[in-house]
Amino acid sequence: MKKILSILAFFVPLINQAQTNPVQKKAADFTKENATFLNNCYKQLHENPELSTKEVITANYLKTTIASYGYEIIDSLGYESFGAVLKNGNGPVILYRTDMDGLPVKEETGLTFASKATGQKENETYPVMHACGHDIHMTTWLGLAKLMVQTKKDWNGTLIFLAQSAEETAQGAKKIVSSPAYKKIPKPNYQLAIHDHAELLVGEMGFCDEYEMAAVDMMNITIYGKGGHGAAPQRCIDPILLSAQYITEIQSIISRNLAPIDPGVITVGAINGGTIGNVIPNQVVLKLTIRTFSKEARDIIMKRLKEIGDNLAKAAGLPSNLMPKYDLLDMSIPSVYNNPDLGKLLKQSIQKHFGNTAAVKIKPMMIGEDFSVYGQQLDSIPSYILWAGTLTPDRKAATALKANKEIPALHTSTFAPDFEQCIPQNIIMMNVVLMDLFKK
Numbered sequence: 001m002k003k004i005l006s007i008l009a010f011f012v013p014l015i016n017q018a019q020t021n022p023v024q025k026k027a028a029d030f031t032k033e034n035a036t037f038l039n040n041c042y043k044q045l046h047e048n049p050e051l052s053t054k055e056v057i058t059a060n061y062l063k064t065t066i067a068s069y070g071y072e073i074i075d076s077l078g079y080e081s082f083g084a085v086l087k088n089g090n091g092p093v094i095l096y097r098t099d100m101d102g103l104p105v106k107e108e109t110g111l112t113f114a115s116k117a118t119g120q121k122e123n124e125t126y127p128v129m130h131a132c133g134h135d136i137h138m139t140t141w142l143g144l145a146k147l148m149v150q151t152k153k154d155w156n157g158t159l160i161f162l163a164q165s166a167e168e169t170a171q172g173a174k175k176i177v178s179s180p181a182y183k184k185i186p187k188p189n190y191q192l193a194i195h196d197h198a199e200l201l202v203g204e205m206g207f208c209d210e211y212e213m214a215a216v217d218m219m220n221i222t223i224y225g226k227g228g229h230g231a232a233p234q235r236c237i238d239p240i241l242l243s244a245q246y247i248t249e250i251q252s253i254i255s256r257n258l259a260p261i262d263p264g265v266i267t268v269g270a271i272n273g274g275t276i277g278n279v280i281p282n283q284v285v286l287k288l289t290i291r292t293f294s295k296e297a298r299d300i301i302m303k304r305l306k307e308i309g310d311n312l313a314k315a316a317g318l319p320s321n322l323m324p325k326y327d328l329l330d331m332s333i334p335s336v337y338n339n340p341d342l343g344k345l346l347k348q349s350i351q352k353h354f355g356n357t358a359a360v361k362i363k364p365m366m367i368g369e370d371f372s373v374y375g376q377q378l379d380s381i382p383s384y385i386l387w388a389g390t391l392t393p394d395r396k397a398a399t400a401l402k403a404n405k406e407i408p409a410l411h412t413s414t415f416a417p418d419f420e421q422c423i424p425q426n427i428i429m430m431n432v433v434l435m436d437l438f439k440k
């Protein structure tokens with residue numbers, strides 16, 4: 001409760017301050033004048049989500065609208081991705097990304113504009129929902145694009161508004177950077193994105209310098225054996241037992257091969273092998289996800305997964321042609337590295353305009369985000385993803401009184417951000433950030 005009161009106290013000066021600062025005032029006036037447009041845009045996107053790589057209607061809507069503001073469209077960036085460029089004299093080049101895809105989740109928010117949409121994935125029909133709030137990102141993106149045109153006199157440089165397909169499946173960004181049309185996009189000095197945060201308050205921006213999200217690898221490992229009767233194990237080499245040993249042993253990579261301050265996760269999410277209790281099968285397939293921040297940790301895990309697997313197989317008496325098969329799926333993405341120098345600039349900007357408490361420190365997480373693919377590490381383009389608050393103090397207070405006290409998380413069927421408050425606030429805050437960066 002104490003925290004809630006202090007947050008409420010913080011909101012009052014924030015509003016007063018917004019009226020005294022000309023950049024904020026312009027942005028705040030813009031969001032008020034465009035409130036109906038923004039709310040309708042959000043509701044329309046929310047009601048009509050599309051699955052990863054299939055964001056046809058969504059992309060068309062964004063493209064037509066942003067083109068009507070005077071942005072030059074760069075198409076053919078893979079799937080439904082496109083860029084929208086606004087050149088406005090000499091100055092920094094800033095890329096700002098939104099993602100566009102929904103998730104195969106059945107919405108249970110009870111909202112009047114809740115999604116009833118379905119989508120096709122591998123010949124199956126799924127309900128679709130913007131359960132990760134990419135509709136918040138898109139509406140903020142479109143509103144900000146419009147505001148930046150209206151305030152063209154106040155800044156100089158080039159803006160790249162990038163709309164990306166398939167973030168949830170980690171396919172979109174890789175497709176963009178490998179497409180020939182990507183070369184038409186000017187090289188940015190800075191790359192930015194926001195992601196909504198289910199528990200931060202509207203008006204709070206979450207910062208996590210350096211590694212913020214993990215590199216993601218998915219691997220299928222086939223453990224071979226020699227099948228036979230379950231009652232005669234001496235004539236077999238049991239891949240079920242071998243798998244059990246392997247699953248246990250690979251956790252020692254995390255505890256004994258990685259440096260304790262260099263995190264890593266190995267999760268075996270599926271074990272498929274065998275049919276019946278009295279038959280020893282020929283093979284078992286394990287499905288893993290591997291999460292790391294540093295390249296060193298990733299290299300160690302990959303090397304040790306193979307060493308442990310091969311040596312256990314050898315110890316079990318398997319010949320060299322029956323060593324385990326390690327299939328790294330084509331879904332790998334690098335870790336998200338938020339440039340600390342850029343973070344400092346962004347933090348200064350947010351704190352100067354919205355007060356110190358508006359910048360909140362967020363701990364790193366082992367989830368993935370393919371924003372990391374846009375040359376963060378190899379080309380060292382300073383990049384940053386900010387967490388954006390979506391919760392009003394009122395709703396946080398109301399939730400605190402409930403029995404389970406749980407605010408619906410991202411990717412859940414009841415996730416319902418306070419869009420009428422957080423979208424205008426995102427636009428105002430990102431506008432201030434861009435204006436300050438354009439002065440650099």
Ligand SMILES: [Zn+2]
Pocket residue numbers: 132168410411
């Ligand atoms: Zn997501």
Ligand SMILES: [Zn+2]
Pocket residue numbers: 132133134167195
């Ligand atoms: Zn997301």
